[in-house]
Amino acid sequence: MKVGHQLLQWSDTLATGIARIDQQHQMLINILNDANNCFRAGGNAEAQAKAIEDLIGYTIYHFDSEEELMESGGYGDRLPDDEKAHVREHRAFAKAATEYQLALKQGKAIDHETLFGFLNNWLVNHVMGTDQELGKFLNGGC
Template sequence: MSDYDLIVWHDKLVTGIGKIDEQHQILVNLLNEANIKLTPNNNAKFLEEITRNLLSYALYHFETEEGLMQKYDYIEDSDAHIRQHRSFSAKVVAVRNDIKTGIPISREDLLSFLNSWLINHILNTDKQFAAFLLASEKYRSDNQV
């Protein structure tokens, strides 16, 4: 049994931006899969695989969000939002590098970081960005919202 509950997708996580919500659901599913598969004694190869898959999809997702920021002139908090993306990516790369050099990360530490970062990022930063998009005449016109 896992020490961490699986993340349940619920209305509080919905931003109202279909593409972003779909990608967030995939990230939640990847984290839940990691939660189920990780054990206290996973080998380095398995940890590298999990972090590689998460980072790969997260980078794709970040590119989507940052493309929307640029397209719809999101200036107000875009720098802070992008810094959060870069910080997350750097942390995952550092974890991967540590694993490769024989410095393990505990299942608990990895899941704690990933789960809290994603939930906090969605509930705060992404919700704020989504509110901007939904209020944008250009976005609404492009997406018939």
């Protein structure tokens, strides 16, 4: 699904059925929208870098939380390939987001639409695919 660079809105279509994950996804959307608004408003480079730093920090916390749930729920025991793929997605996103952060710190101009198109599309597609599959598993659906 392609959602573009516009502000995101939480909806039940993004729900995984796992309260902890869904609450964190809602917070991620809020932080992502705050960062998006900072860039839209033409915030200075320092403000933009801080917005991306906050987003990355919370995202890493969220990924750690999801991966703890995978481990405690036996996801890797029953579906090791799915768990590995899920973790690879997390690492790939973190790497890409960190590259954007580094570019900002180096004073490089970042195209707002490109950056938030990437961030928004990644989040929505990850949640609606990989995370919802994890939710089904943790809720006893597979």
